[in-house]
Amino acid sequence: MIEPDLKIKNVKSKVFILKLIAGAILISFSGVLVKIADGAGPITAGFYRMLFGGISLMIFILIKEKKINFKQVKKKKLYPAFICALFFAADLTCWHKSIIGVGPGLATLLGNLQVFFLAGFGIIVLKEKVNFKTIIAIILAFFGIILLVCPNWSGLSASWKLGVFYGFLTAATYSCYILSLRRLQASADFSDIIWNMIAISFFTALILGVEILIFKESFIIKDNKSFLFLLTYGVFQQALGWVLISESLPHLKVSTVGLILLLQPSLSFIWDIFFFNRVTTGLDIAGVCIAIVAIYMGGAVKSE
Numbered sequence: 001m002i003e004p005d006l007k008i009k010n011v012k013s014k015v016f017i018l019k020l021i022a023g024a025i026l027i028s029f030s031g032v033l034v035k036i037a038d039g040a041g042p043i044t045a046g047f048y049r050m051l052f053g054g055i056s057l058m059i060f061i062l063i064k065e066k067k068i069n070f071k072q073v074k075k076k077k078l079y080p081a082f083i084c085a086l087f088f089a090a091d092l093t094c095w096h097k098s099i100i101g102v103g104p105g106l107a108t109l110l111g112n113l114q115v116f117f118l119a120g121f122g123i124i125v126l127k128e129k130v131n132f133k134t135i136i137a138i139i140l141a142f143f144g145i146i147l148l149v150c151p152n153w154s155g156l157s158a159s160w161k162l163g164v165f166y167g168f169l170t171a172a173t174y175s176c177y178i179l180s181l182r183r184l185q186a187s188a189d190f191s192d193i194i195w196n197m198i199a200i201s202f203f204t205a206l207i208l209g210v211e212i213l214i215f216k217e218s219f220i221i222k223d224n225k226s227f228l229f230l231l232t233y234g235v236f237q238q239a240l241g242w243v244l245i246s247e248s249l250p251h252l253k254v255s256t257v258g259l260i261l262l263l264q265p266s267l268s269f270i271w272d273i274f275f276f277n278r279v280t281t282g283l284d285i286a287g288v289c290i291a292i293v294a295i296y297m298g299g300a301v302k303s304e
Contacts, residue, residue: 012251013251013252016248016252017248017256019244020260020261023242024241024263024264025263026236026241027264028108028265028268030049030237031099031105031107031108031272032268032271033229033233033237034096035099036225037230038226039221039225039226040220040221040222040230041218042099043092043093043096043211043217044212047208047219048230048234049234050202050204050205050238051205051234052230052235052238053239053242054198054201054205054238057198057243061191061194061195065191077192077196080183081199082199083180084177084200086207087174087177087180089208091177092208094166094167095166095170097166098110098166098167101164102160102163103276103278104268104271105278106163106167106269106272107167108264108269109145109167109265109266109268109269110168110265111171111265112171113167114174114178114258114261115138116142116171118175118178118257118258126254134256138259138294140294141262141290144286144288144290147284147287175258178254178257179254182249185246185249186250188250194243196246197246201238245261
């Protein structure tokens with residue numbers, strides 16, 4: 001017979017898994033919105049994502065608490081929030097460069113090789129126990145992505161290969177972001193989670209703003225369509241999506257988190273086909289299907 005406390009723990013774990021899945025689905029549309037909002041450069045798109053996301057979270061706090069009390073911002077949390085922002089800004093920059101080379105679907109898939117970084121960190125550093133189902137899920141995820149990346153490698157262009165390289169860098173920086181965010185949000189109540197995400201959003205916008213100046217992009221959004229999609233990008237992907245994800249991170253194993261977040265690139269690849277008529281082979285479809293199976297298996301793994 002299962003003890004009541006264990007039942008409650010299992011129910012809570014399932015709730016956090018569902019929130020993580022919902023967040024991953026929301027941010028899976030990020031590449032689509034960046035590509036449609038072609039009236040802004042790639043770094044500029046990231047800048048407005050973070051700026052609009054931060055502003056929308058401030059509005060949420062104002063509606064919820066009837067006022068904005070900056071005393072709730074804990075000074076000791078600002079430094080780790082800035083570290084999160086550094087990793088996230090690097091992640092967005094590498095991801096955008098990968099998109100230029102290989103397109104939004106594959107770039108997002110490559111970036112989510114984070115599953116291997118997170119699983120390795122969980123096993124080696126956190127001493128997490130990984131059962132047989134998790135191992136099989138990780139192997140399946142790896143095999144699925146290999147099917148998408150490796151065929152005809154020697155015949156591919158230099159820009160495509162560079163896009164793959166930036167995709168791997170995205171995976172590394174994304175992993176660092178997830179781990180630093182998980183640590184920042186540990187033991188935080190819902191209000192603290194929101195304030196932490198506000199700090200990360202504005203810090204990342206600041207860093208990307210400096211990048212815009214360095215790489216001589218423009219802060220100007222050239223048309224109303226791009227403005228609308230970037231606003232959507234900030235409100236739904238950055239604010240709502242990442243609040244759902246960051247709220248779930250401290251309550252789940254990092255190996256489980258990594259696998260469930262693979263839902264984002266798998267769906268991004270599907271959106272790439274659906275919205276932009278991406279040329280897709282049988283191997284591509286097989287790779288995406290295998291990755292989705294791995295995600296389901298990872299989501300079924302019991303959490304801490």
